[in-house]
Amino acid sequence: MGAPLPKSKTSKCSCVPFERKQEGVSFEGVILSNAQFECTIYAFGAHVASWRSLSDLEVFKTKPEFLFVSKKAILDGTKPIRGGIPICFPQFGKLGECTNQHGFARNATWEFVGSEVDEEKVLAKATFTLSSTEKTMKEFPYKFKLNYTVSIEKEFLNTKLEVINEDEKAFEFTTALHTYFGAKSITDIAVKGLNGVRYTDSLEDGKKCVEGEEEIRFDKEVDRIYRRNVALVDKERLEIIDRVWEDKGVLSQHTRGVAMTTKNLNDAVVWNPWIDKAKSMGDFGDEEYKEMVCVEAAAIDEPVKVKPGASWIGEQTLEAVINLAHFSV
Numbered sequence: 001m002g003a004p005l006p007k008s009k010t011s012k013c014s015c016v017p018f019e020r021k022q023e024g025v026s027f028e029g030v031i032l033s034n035a036q037f038e039c040t041i042y043a044f045g046a047h048v049a050s051w052r053s054l055s056d057l058e059v060f061k062t063k064p065e066f067l068f069v070s071k072k073a074i075l076d077g078t079k080p081i082r083g084g085i086p087i088c089f090p091q092f093g094k095l096g097e098c099t100n101q102h103g104f105a106r107n108a109t110w111e112f113v114g115s116e117v118d119e120e121k122v123l124a125k126a127t128f129t130l131s132s133t134e135k136t137m138k139e140f141p142y143k144f145k146l147n148y149t150v151s152i153e154k155e156f157l158n159t160k161l162e163v164i165n166e167d168e169k170a171f172e173f174t175t176a177l178h179t180y181f182g183a184k185s186i187t188d189i190a191v192k193g194l195n196g197v198r199y200t201d202s203l204e205d206g207k208k209c210v211e212g213e214e215e216i217r218f219d220k221e222v223d224r225i226y227r228r229n230v231a232l233v234d235k236e237r238l239e240i241i242d243r244v245w246e247d248k249g250v251l252s253q254h255t256r257g258v259a260m261t262t263k264n265l266n267d268a269v270v271w272n273p274w275i276d277k278a279k280s281m282g283d284f285g286d287e288e289y290k291e292m293v294c295v296e297a298a299a300i301d302e303p304v305k306v307k308p309g310a311s312w313i314g315e316q317t318l319e320a321v322i323n324l325a326h327f328s329v
């Protein structure tokens with residue numbers, strides 16, 4: 001682990017490394033705090049496992065956590081962690097030569113290489129890195145380096161993945177920041193910002209469809225890859241609204257949710273396993289489909305090409321929103 005940035009008496013922002021032992025297995029990571037929010041990142045998978053509010057506001061106090069992690073998640077390094085923000089690289093799903101679905105980055109232990117805090121900006125940041133090894137070369141035959149920077153700034157969580165080609169050959173990859181959002185109840189969740197967007201339905205052999213709903217609601221299994229308009233993707237945002245905070249069907253000031261913006265991640269995967277798939281997953285509770293939805297910032301439809309010596313950056317920014325005026329009602 002890199003050098004810790006201890007919390008001084010006067011500082012509100014911090015990045016504190018930790019080591020947890022669970023059934024003899026040690027798990028390392030860092031906790032970022034900026035006095036408003038706290039974020040836990042494991043070195044295994046450079047996995048953001050928690051992003052929680054530290055506020056006393058009622059709408060946060062009753063459920064401070066914004067991300068979902070399964071109670072059955074396996075935290076011994078033998079399996080990717082079910083929940084949080086797994087990093088899919090160098091392939092999304094089975095779209096590549098890797099043996100494991102979603103590639104190897106979420107199964108590897110990354111190195112914590114640095115941190116930064118800035119009281120004025122209300123910011124705390126940590127960077128992790130992962131480089132190619134003989135093992136990764138067997139599945140993805142290129143030399144690469146990944147830098148992953150996680151920062152909390154006020155009510156924003158930014159996750160930025162840099163992919164550097166250290167090989168003599170160009171390479172291609174697909175990727176996703178596979179965020180699991182927590183829900184009080186899935187039937188009260190709405191995903192907005194995809195109306196009119198083309199998507200492939202992974203549950204119907206990749207059937208091509210166009211989204212016709214202003215709000216995507218959930219009452220069955222959903223697994224879709226939306227291809228957002230590249231020209232608009234930097235300006236538009238996706239909203240994951242938790243309508244349970246509404247007052248008698250009327251949008252209240254306390255409606256809360258998350259607004260997502262992305263850079264260079266033009267696709268959005270929307271996934272909820274629903275009943276049967278939930279039961280088939282060993283590291284996911286049978287009823288937990290009611291408590292989560294994945295909205296994943298991704299580059300899938302058009303694989304990213306990186307020339308030798310060049311690099312690519314993809315990022316997502318999540319904003320914790322409680323005031324309805326911030327949502328595009």
Ligand SMILES: O=P(O)(O)OC[C@H]1O[C@H](O)[C@H](O)[C@@H](O)[C@@H]1O
Binds near residue numbers: 101202
């Ligand atoms: O079980 P995992 O390998 O973590 O994948 C979980 C899910 O990831 C994505 O959302 C895919 O679109 C789904 O088809 C897949 O089931």
